[in-house]
Amino acid sequence: MDHNLLLADRTRQINASAIREILKAASRPGTISLAGGVPAPESFPIEIIRKLSNKILDTYGAGALQYDLTEGFPPLCNALSGYLANKGIAAEPDDILITSGSQGALDCIGKILISAGDKVAVEAPTYLGAIQAFNPYEPEYIHLDSDDNGLIPSSLEKAISSHRVKFVYIVPNFQNPTGRTISLERRREIASIITRHDVLLVEDDPYGDLRYQGIPIPAIKTMAAHHVIYITSLSKVFAPGLRIGFCLAPQNIRKWLVIAKQGVDLHTSTFNQALAAEYISGGFLKETLPEIIRIYQPRCKKMIDTLDHYFPDGFHWSRPDGGMFIWVEGPTGFDMQNVYRESLENRVAFVPGKYFYTTRGKGMETMRLNFTMATEEEIDSSIQTISEIIKNRMQIRAA
Ligand SMILES: Cc1ncc(COP(=O)(O)O)c(C=O)c1O
The missing domain is CATH 3.90.1150.10 (Aspartate Aminotransferase, domain 1)
Incomplete structure (x- = not known):
């Protein structure tokens, strides 16, 4: 055959x-x-994970090994609500959707939003994994220019004005592959552009916590909540093998992301979510x-x-x-x-x-x-x- x-x-x-x-x-x-x-x-943090693994089995017992909600393990959603609040991002635990890595969120976004031929605006260069997640749905890419201060807002404005863009995909902090960060002024301009043109933006932020100097810059999500799907991950600050990512999407999009995720993996590993919940609520993320x-x-x-x-x-x-x-x-x-x-x-x-x-x-x-x-x-x-x-x-x- x-x-x-x-x-x-x-x-x-x-x-x-x-x-x-x-x-x-x-x-x-x-x-x-x-x-x-x-x-x-x-x-x-191998030793911490060893201790927390025992604690999880004591605390949640079989619950840590059972099927769970597609939306996410509630103690982790609670912990992440506080984590996001520290970044100035308002999110109730019920607003959060846990995904299998941020890659899982990108796949679900492609699945529910992209029809063949839809236009997706991306920074050039951009994160290859996003392209791989979107490609099966056959989008057409519109390229956005960037320089040392990240995405150039006028390039975004031009792209949105001259094409029917389905959504914009960007990595705002220490971008993969360029390491560039979008400045505060530009984030404000980008927020104003997407709000004015009523266009959705996917803000993929797995690197924001890995800041070695300078002051953290607020997410675009804080400036245009209704127009942004914010995605982040514990891969770069905890352990990528646990596959814990999460996203914060407007409710009407979130409900479809949940349905798409159900078809992919039912839910992200309960045990790993319990581990992440204890890691954050126990103060270990902050400490390490x-x-x-x-x-x-x-x-x-x-x-x-x-x-x-x-x-x-x-x-x-x-x-x-x-x-x-x-x-x-x-x-x-x-x-x-x-x-x-x-x-x-x-x-x-x-x-x-x-x-x-x-x-x-x-x-x-x-x-x-x-x-x-x-x-x-x-x-x-x-x-x-x-x-x-x-x-x-x-x-x-x-x-
Ligand atoms: C920009 C960006 N988004 C998403 C991911 C996927 O990360 P994960 O699925 O481990 O959260 C990566 C990984 O390198 C990345 O660089």
């Missing part, structure tokens, strides 16, 4: 993630990986976040310093105040794919930036660097390696 003949038309639209292949290559022993977007394993920041902050600084030191003229990089990524842009016409191949031969991995664009041929001269997984020594030596490869290629180009 030719199983490929069985595939639905829309399944053929889905590209196997090139990044998965890159991550596979990056995990070869002896390779320094600046490719992933995963938390440092030493940030995981500074420790995670203490691991990442020097790595972020080290990467910026080494780029400043080694990289040649004509290349520019973001200088994030948090998150996990730095974005490098080379001169127009420079091909980062060749640098990637040669770096891999030298046992250093990163992700060529072209994978974060929905238009073929865009971003050839860019790369995404992750700084959370490598030590400071590894960051120094790997950036030096990449820089030497780039300098050689620049010389070849000039010759």
Whole structure:
């Protein structure tokens, strides 16, 4: 039997993630990986989880192992209501929908909102996982421009004025892949634009808590609650393997998200939700976040310093105040794919930036660097390696 003949038309639209292949290559022993977007394993609170696992079984007994509500385990919804209040986001426990990672929310959003040919406006570059979640529903992407201060509001206004945009998708803090953060002034402008044009915005914020310097900037959700679906996750500040994400959507959208989620997985793991509930309500998230920041902050600084030191003229990089990524842009016409191949031969991995664009041929001269997984020594030596490869290629180009 030719199983490929069985595939639905829309399944053929889905590209196997090139990044998965890159991550596979990056995990070869002896390779320094600046490719992933995963938390440092030493940030995981294993001992706390061990103790809380016992406590959960004592407190909830079989309830922690039973089927539960699609909307979310009530003690976790209660805990998250307080967590969101600390960010200035007003949410009753019943407003929250727990999803299997924020990825689960993105999938449900695609499922309930996108008909084939609908226009979805995204930053260029943008988070590849969102594109993968939306693609099966066959949207058309409208590209929004950004600079060091994040999404440029006039680009959003232009896109919305000239297209019937179904929704806008953005990552406001320490964006994946660029590390850029949308400034307060721009958030206010964006809130005003979406309200004026009556357009829905998906604000995907898994990195907001990983701030190493500067002051937190309020979510756009706080400025235009009725027009924003706010999504966030415990993956980057607790443990991604637990798959706990959550979203806050206007009620008329939330009810459809619940129905869509029911069809996907009935509900997110009850045990893991109970763990997350105890972790937050017991004050552990608050207590361990500074420790995670203490691991990442020097790595972020080290990467910026080494780029400043080694990289040649004509290349520019973001200088994030948090998150996990730095974005490098080379001169127009420079091909980062060749640098990637040669770096891999030298046992250093990163992700060529072209994978974060929905238009073929865009971003050839860019790369995404992750700084959370490598030590400071590894960051120094790997950036030096990449820089030497780039300098050689620049010389070849000039010759
Ligand atoms: C912007 C963004 N959104 C969502 C996700 C998905 O995270 P999770 O499903 O683990 O919450 C990621 C993961 O890297 C991400 O970078």
